[in-house]
Amino acid sequence: MKQELLHVLAGNSFAMGDGQGDMEVDPYAPIGLWSFDTRFVSRWVLTVGGQRLHALSRDELASFETRFVLVPGTASHYVDADVSVIRHRSLDDSFNERITVLNHSAEPADLTVRMEIGSDFADTAEILRPAPRRPEVTVDPVRRQLRLCYQRERFTRETLVTSTEPVEIDQHGMTFRIRVAPNGEWQNDLHVAMIIRGASGRDLRSSLESHRHHVRTDMREDLARWFDHAPQLVAHRDSLESAYTQALTDLAALRYMPLSYSERVPVGGLPWAMSLYGRDAMITCLQTLPFTPELTPATLHLLALLQGGQLDDYHDEEPGKILSELRYGEAAAFGEQPTVLYYGAADTTPLFVVLLDEYQRWTGDTDLVRELRHPARMALDWIDAYGDLCGDGYLRYQSRNSVNGVANQTWRNSPDAVVDRHGREPAFPRATCELQGYAYDAKLRGARLAREIWGDPAYADRLEAEAARLRERFNRDFWLPDRGYYAFALTPDGEPVDALTSNLGHLLFTGIVEPERADALAAHLCGPELFSGWGVRTYAAGQRPYNPVGAHLGAVWPWDNAIIAAGLRRYGHDTEAARIAAGIFAVAETLGGSVPEVVAGYSREVTKYPVQLPAAGRPQSWASGALLMLLATMLGLRPCDDNLLVDPQIPEGYGRIELLDVPGRWGRADCYGRERPADRRRSRRTARGAEPYQRSGTAR
Amino acid sequence: MGSSAVEHLERRVAGRHPDLPENTAGSLRLDLRDGGRTEHWYLTIDQQDVRVSRSSDNAELVVGGDREVFDRLAEGGLNPAAAVLRNDLTVQGNLRLLLTLRRLFPGPPGARHPREAACGGGGR
Numbered sequence: 037m038k039q040e041l042l043h044v045l046a047g048n049s050f051a052m053g054d055g056q057g058d059m060e061v062d063p064y065a066p067i068g069l070w071s072f073d074t075r076f077v078s079r080w081v082l083t084v085g086g087q088r089l090h091a092l093s094r095d096e097l098a099s100f101e102t103r104f105v106l107v108p109g110t111a112s113h114y115v116d117a118d119v120s121v122i123r124h125r126s127l128d129d130s131f132n133e134r135i136t137v138l139n140h141s142a143e144p145a146d147l148t149v150r151m152e153i154g155s156d157f158a159d160t161a162e163i164l165r166p167a168p169r170r171p172e173v174t175v176d177p178v179r180r181q182l183r184l185c186y187q188r189e190r191f192t193r194e195t196l197v198t199s200t201e202p203v204e205i206d207q208h209g210m211t212f213r214i215r216v217a218p219n220g221e222w223q224n225d226l227h228v229a230m231i232i233r234g235a236s237g238r239d240l241r242s243s244l245e246s247h248r249h250h251v252r253t254d255m256r257e258d259l260a261r262w263f264d265h266a267p268q269l270v271a272h273r274d275s276l277e278s279a280y281t282q283a284l285t286d287l288a289a290l291r292y293m294p295l296s297y298s299e300r301v302p303v304g305g306l307p308w309a310m311s312l313y314g315r316d317a318m319i320t321c322l323q324t325l326p327f328t329p330e331l332t333p334a335t336l337h338l339l340a341l342l343q344g345g346q347l348d349d350y351h352d353e354e355p356g357k358i359l360s361e362l363r364y365g366e367a368a369a370f371g372e373q374p375t376v377l378y379y380g381a382a383d384t385t386p387l388f389v390v391l392l393d394e395y396q397r398w399t400g401d402t403d404l405v406r407e408l409r410h411p412a413r414m415a416l417d418w419i420d421a422y423g424d425l426c427g428d429g430y431l432r433y434q435s436r437n438s439v440n441g442v443a444n445q446t447w448r449n450s451p452d453a454v455v456d457r458h459g460r461e462p463a464f465p466r467a468t469c470e471l472q473g474y475a476y477d478a479k480l481r482g483a484r485l486a487r488e489i490w491g492d493p494a495y496a497d498r499l500e501a502e503a504a505r506l507r508e509r510f511n512r513d514f515w516l517p518d519r520g521y522y523a524f525a526l527t528p529d530g531e532p533v534d535a536l537t538s539n540l541g542h543l544l545f546t547g548i549v550e551p552e553r554a555d556a557l558a559a560h561l562c563g564p565e566l567f568s569g570w571g572v573r574t575y576a577a578g579q580r581p582y583n584p585v586g587a588h589l590g591a592v593w594p595w596d597n598a599i600i601a602a603g604l605r606r607y608g609h610d611t612e613a614a615r616i617a618a619g620i621f622a623v624a625e626t627l628g629g630s631v632p633e634v635v636a637g638y639s640r641e642v643t644k645y646p647v648q649l650p651a652a653g654r655p656q657s658w659a660s661g662a663l664l665m666l667l668a669t670m671l672g673l674r675p676c677d678d679n680l681l682v683d684p685q686i687p688e689g690y691g692r693i694e695l696l697d698v699p700g701r702w703g704r705a706d707c708y709g710r711e712r713p714a715d716r717r718r719s720r721r722t723a724r725g726a727e728p729y730q731r732s733g734t735a736r
Numbered sequence: 737m738g739s740s741a742v743e744h745l746e747r748r749v750a751g752r753h754p755d756l757p758e759n760t761a762g763s764l765r766l767d768l769r770d771g772g773r774t775e776h777w778y779l780t781i782d783q784q785d786v787r788v789s790r791s792s793d794n795a796e797l798v799v800g801g802d803r804e805v806f807d808r809l810a811e812g813g814l815n816p817a818a819a820v821l822r823n824d825l826t827v828q829g830n831l832r833l834l835l836t837l838r839r840l841f842p843g844p845p846g847a848r849h850p851r852e853a854a855c856g857g858g859g860r
Contacts, residue, residue: 190823235800235826243828245796296831341835345755346843351815353843354850355755369821376818410757425854434854436847465854528855 044127046100047292048303048310056091057104057123063164066307069131073365076195076230079154084108099289100255101126128255131228139216152209155195157186159365161373175205191369192233200225246298262288266327267698272691275625283663286630286655299334305656314359314384316658318391323661325398326668326698332395333404340411344379349436352380356418358388380442382433382471385415386478393481397675400701405489416482419475425465426528431475434465453588457535459581462527469522470539472510473546479503511550520556536576541600544607554607562612569640570619571597590637594620598662601669610685617666618687630655671709678702684709741806745777749840750788758784762833765795770803797833801825812842
């Protein structure tokens with residue numbers, strides 16, 4: 037059986053290895069030290085006296101720091117070891133490992149400590165079959181350095197390992213012949229720099245303003261500051277507090293500094309998405325506005341900078357389109373993958389406008405809305421000019437890159453994700469329903485920004501009229517009266533794709549749903565076909581393609597559920613929203629640690645335990661963000677001018693919840709909610725109704 | 737077909753660019769290396785207007801590379817972000833302006849409007 041993998045992570049860098057701290061290539065997992073989509077170390081194996089080590093304990097001190105206590109030999113052999121080793125690693129801009137060898141005997145110990153070091157400089161895109169590369173290895177005994185360098189034309193990536201203690205270096209590693217005094221210790225720091233060569237052989241980042249002025253921050257201080265800025269949660273239920281702390285920790289760890297911007301933005305998550313994804317980043321921002329609003333301006337600024345400017349088939353780019361994915365590795369650099377700036381997503385562009393508006397509602401920051409007027413206008417123009425592929429007023433997608441473009445350009449991006457109840461795939465271009473909701477929402481929110489901030493009432497009128505027509509058209513063409521829900525998608529001929537999916541919740545979230553239809557949608561979302569007990573399945577059971585372990589054909593995604601719960605509350609389905617929130621928190625609570633991106637869709641009654649999918653990433657920004665959004669949904673947080681409105685709907689068993697110092701245009705405000713006794717619960721269907729626990733902002 | 741970088745800079749870069757945000761402003765220098773010679777082109781961007789001159793003054797972003805690399809940029813066959821990752825273009829200063837530069841050069845030739853690619857060019 038494969039052993040458990042451990043990681044340290046910081047921004048878009050991570051080191052993943054086994055329980056002893058060793059790293060050896062494995063085709064099924066991105067083992068090694070990675071940064072900017074390149075594996076800088078693929079072999080990192082420690083031995084003492086030629087023997088591998090066995091871990092007695094592992095202490096994951098922080099997301100960027102782990103300590104291993106080890107003894108030579110295998111578990112069945114060591115008894116009363118005379119020697120033990122402490123391996124303490126941390127990751128910031130570089131990877132650092134402090135090795136301490138302890139001699140427990142009364143005699144001096146002469147030992148040979150060796151670290152095997154190698155790199156294949158693989159790209160993230162080729163884990164399964166890394167290309168054979170021949171890095172040049174240079175030994176520099178004077179500087180105690182081992183240099184591994186890979187070059188293809190002018191593209192150069194370099195790993196530089198430096199030892200603080202005297203060392204013998206060869207092509208494959210470093211050897212330390214040491215004598216440790218009785219009851220004494222020996223200590224050595226290995227420092228691994230990961231270099232992306234730019235002008236004059238120096239690191240590219242040293243010549244960039246965004247990075248030159250970046251003072252290397254102390255990771256601990258940085259994390260403390262992050263927590264200090266976030267609201268404090270005091271909950272009757274301890275597991276809620278730990279889930280909250282874990283989510284904030286994950287979100288802090290998953291921020292990275294891009295090359296072209298000087299503030300950090302969220303990456304997708306470990307291990308396959310350690311890069312900027314437009315969708316993941318914006319959803320994470322939407323989820324975290326009441327908690328860590330500072331993520332949003334950086335994300336919007338960066339995505340505006342990277343906004344599409346031209347037609348480009350290979351990169352699925354059009355003017356005004358918002359980025360789908362950005363990578364820095366060799367495959368992107370040489371165009372073997374379209375990921376240097378890939379725009380193959382139909383939802384990111386409307387979401388950009390949605391996020392800009394929502395951010396302003398929370399923070400009152402009109403400057404950013406003014407500053408980003410041009411990119412927001414371009415995004416709104418894109419919806420009709422480039423997104424309406426059949427000229428029928430619906431936002432659709434079809435990749436123009438037939439080599440390695442993404443076929444399904446929505447969050448359901450697996451190749452088989454879009455199918456009807458019988459498993460038939462519709463033709464392209466596809467108009468999935470949630471895209472229409474996002475487009476509708478973007479137009480309405482764009483109209484508000486135009487009217488209130490850009491001083492363009494004529495444009496606001498136009499957008500509102502377009503939104504109204506879209507809503508009418510959508511409610512006519514997508515509604516399946518016999519089934520009582522909206523079609524998953526429309527074919528190019530306008531035929532509905534009849535599958536029942538969790539996208540219904542997104543429709544509620546965007547407000548495109550006619551209020552009299554919301555009851556039916558809520559019943560589906562919380563019915564046995566869609567609701568697993570842990571959360572809402574992506575694709576309802578009882579349909580032929582349903583598969584509980586299919587990522588988008590039955591599995592349960594926390595981020596999807598956070599959107600659904602917020603949508604349910606928007607339409608007054610508070611009890612259903614609370615049920616979903618409780619289900620997802622139960623996943624986090626039962627599994628412990630970071631909430632996974634997705635869990636299987638098996639019924640909770642059958643498995644009793646959330647079944648994890650091997651491919652599911654953990655931690656993931658939008659999964660961790662989902663817990664914050666669900667918490668905000670439980671409390672019913674909503675900005676209303678300069679006040680924070682609170683309308684709690686706390687699930688059973690949660691008791692009292694206090695969220696203190698919620699940031700926003702009110703300054704800071706405290707929110708309280710408590711579970712209502714069952715007999716006192718009343719049904720409230722007046723959407724956005726009374727605010728029983730309203731507390732206006734108390735600026736500090 | 738195709739256009740050399742110098743032709744492109746002389747004829748098509750200066751002037752109004754409504755697709756640039758009004759508030760994008762800055763100076764950019766392109767250093768075109770040709771054997772032992774380096775030609776400096778200086779771009780000033782303000783209020784959707786681009787001025788082009790020949791100067792080796794300091795700029796907020798300096799982009800350097802072989803003339804041939806810039807020629808490919810002018811033909812639309814080169815993504816400047818990829819060229820930086822490959823180290824075919826070197827950059828010094830404020831990298832945001834590289835993304836602005838991208839809008840001043842053409843996209844790949846023969847690229848299609850998505851509607852044309854999808855529904856055979858049928859407009860509304």
